[in-house]
Amino acid sequence: MTIYGFPVPKFAALIVWVIVWEIVGQFELLLLFPPFTEVLAAMVDVVTTPSFFEAARITAYCYLLGLALAVVFGIALGLLMGLVPAADKLLNMWINIFLSAPLSALVPVIMILFGMGQPTVIVTVFMFAVWIIALDTRAGVQHVSPSLKEMALSFGASRAQRLKIVLFSALPEILAGIRLGVIRGVKGVVIGQLLVSIIGVGALFSLYSQNFLMGHFWALILILFAFALSLAELIGRFEQKVEFYAGARG
């Protein structure tokens, strides 16, 4: 980005919004927004409390476990749909429904099934992340070049080898799906914990909002956003590397 010929880094846009936020906060224009500096101060406060460590630990555990299950199950499901037309016909509509449905409405049902604890949160993360991974994997598998498959066949590759070739060929799409799943999973972990509201960051959110600690509330949100974005960025980096090698596809 350049302004009047000067190169301006992309995060400059963020700084503008932070300044707007600070002004809104300092003049007490909106009750919900304390000044940004206050939020930063609260962030130090939040991060140093033992309850935050416990919440972060539970959140990370639920998130990573749910995401890992979603990745494994999503890729397997996508492979099945991409390779077996009958399975695709049977499942595709359902997966699209789950992908676009408001899953938050399902969380109470999950809660009834899995109780008021971590399993519910794990399942919520899974439900938020898995469908996009499955659909992207399916798209990737369906776009594997037919001649590459014929090539493997003609040189006598085993079934396992051919599956490996399909997986490697579909890797750019699979990674795009995982990146989106990572972001959706953060939604899942927050919504799950908010609705369960007695564990993890959900408990903290309830605590802060009930006591009207808006500085702490926003600090926690910023921490979560930063976490989700850095994870997505990390996978994005890996994706670019894979795209680079996949440059000769097709």
Added chain:
Amino acid sequence: MNAIAQTATPDATAAATPVDAPIVRTEGIHKVYGGAVHALKDINLEFKRGELTSLLGPSGCGKTTLLKIIAGLLKPTEGRVQVNGKPITGPGPERAFVFQDFALMPWATVLRNAAFGLEQQGVAKAEREERARHYVKEVGLAGFEDKYPHELSGGMRQRVGLARALAVDADVLLMDEPFSAVDEQTRRKFQEDLIRLREIENKTFILVTHSIEEAVYLSDRIVLLSPRPGRVAQVMDPDIKREGDPDAIRRAPEYLDLTDEIWRGLREYVE
């Protein structure tokens, strides 16, 4: 039509002198797609050991279908293919395929791509890399062993495809329009290299092409296929000397006459 019935008693010759016997034979091949499209009709052909045969015809004549049936990648609706006197059931190590769009693994280096067939055969890493290196060099890609396909030009990628097919040491190389996706200059150089390669490698080549010049330039035998349904229209044996200057071939009267003759034969199929 005339050359189909040249060997009257094929079974007898196959048993007696394996050297003269056809290495690949197709018997009554029919291919119908989806019960409606008759792609190939009654293809009876013999491919002699060590020869380069071109399957030539306009698009839609089923020449690639025929090649893939010989490769074992497609099943004929009727008829069978014999290689070395044995009917085939699928792909086999005595046949290697060179793909029109190269079909390289983008995540693997030139060397690993070239060694792919050997890897599938369970050849130990050191040995297969040595053999792959040899063929990468032979197709003129020495120094590019550790490059990735996207770092190579189209012509170079096809050389990798050729090295991969040569490395498995198959008797028959099946090439599906191998030069159609590369530019004209590269194609000419590639054709010249193929003639030189044939002098070193004692292999049988079956080449699908839609280029009359390419077929005449390279082939010991040309099979003309007519479209819808694909049938053998004519078999020709060009008598062109290919030793010495490769450019001389393109000026030889036999080359020019035959090119002209084939064009006259194919003209009626082209709107």
